[in-house]
Amino acid sequence: MKAASTISAILVFLTLLLIGADIVVEGAAGLSIGTLTDAVRDGGRAGGLGPIILSTVIVLAGSILFALPLALGGAVLKTELLRHHSRLARGVMGAFEVMVSVPSVAIGLVGWSLFSQWLGLGFSLLSGCLTMTLIIVPIMTVAFIGGFEMVPAGLRMNSLALGVTRWQTFWRQVVPSARPALAAGVTLAIGRVTAETAALMLTSGISTRTPESLGDPGATLAVHVYHMARHVPGGESMAYTTSLALLLICIAVHVALARLKKESAA
């Protein structure tokens, strides 16, 4: 049993090492400080990733900003306002869980039809942000609900018994106690947004120009990787460089959130 576990662990580690090594070896040559800031040239084969990184940051920040209050509201509704085992509470939870498993390309189609077509936003970063919001709200809500429900009921009651109101108890006791789960929910959402391609290709497009407003189209790093690898002859090298940049950004975000979690736990 122990040997099998060790072999599995080694296999997983080797796979990760292989992926990491492939991306680093192929992409490191093209990566420099200039690559992170320069504009895209020659259809993406040359130049840097400045506009792509900017689009990624805008889509990431926008969708997290839109999703955070919605997810928090959904989690509060489920854990604080609805009767725990009521049909409505179970229905709300079931709906969020189903939404988590809906393929993102399907939500991308809805986003394209709803935001790009019906609201007339076209291929734009705003349309991408709103579509990604649809995708990450259920993920964040389910994580937040898990976090709030893990807070012992006794903590709430000990606070309420002192004459502290329900909302004061929620904001000052429940939320701080659930902070690690809240951070985990945000981390998952960030991972989903940075990795998403299909839904964003349908809504924010594949433009490599520097966006000047939320109404402009823009490709995120993951979309750019796909586009360079599949549709631009000679673009494989830049696809690897973009992958490496994406990997480094993901590691940086992960480390920052882990540190935040550790600090809040302390």
Add this chain to the structure above:
Amino acid sequence: MIEFRKLTVTACGARIIDGLDLILPEKGTAMILGPSGCGKTTLLKSLIREDLEDPDVHVSGSILLRGKEIRDRRFPVHRLRQRVGLVMQHPVPFPGTAFANVTFALRCTTKLDRTAIDARAKKALEEVGLERQHWETPAECLSGGQLKRLSIARTIALEPEVILLDEPSNGLDPLAAARVEQLITTLSQNRLVVVVTHDVSLVQRIGDAVYFLWPYRTGCRLVEEGPAQDVLDNPKEPETRLFVRAAREGASALVHGEELVAGLTYDVPRETCGSGGCEPDGCEPESSEPVRGSTGRKMR
């Protein structure tokens, strides 16, 4: 001071308290005594309207605090809980230091400035005898006895008119229990302290008045009440006699009360809890204790 009139409490379909009539005095130590699972904690929690937090608990009848109905919608529940402070059987530490635990409710419920809040917290911590070196310790690192004292400090810092204590010395070593008892005696000199317990010796040591409850098939009812010493020395009702004798003589007491003992079942009164929707915390913790009488004797 506090008057229960025809108080009936049901939880998850089971009747826990059945039409209880009870008047508690202005000050002193009022001991609510009875077997585990007879509804003592439920009675205490009904005084701070915990039913509002648990939709599976239903309360009827009336509870008057200084003549005012606490179940009246016009009586804000957070104000009630500031006047009637409950120290739970299983206190849960809030995140943060012991000192922050005491200042938390003061910051939320009063308009005192920081200096006044700190002074009140300091006074409360000194009163409960929590050693100064533990004030800045994270509350979750405190021992059971220290946590119990901290939880009393959280409550008395708010200076409530009535203090409710649920099994205050449960799980404490004799020294820690003695400190808590000493504290209860001090606190009860100028206010009402209601103590729920199944410990007869505790009633003997610190009780001014005792109210003995018994779990009948139809729910808990008051069996006997009076000055603690009188009730314990000369119990009038068979249930009280059996209980006091069991506390003093152990197993041999059961011979004299076979009918009553046989009437107790070991079912969980709120067995639907969990599947039916009660919070686990709302269930009586001692699930293996006798909880329901089947004698159905008519009591006063």
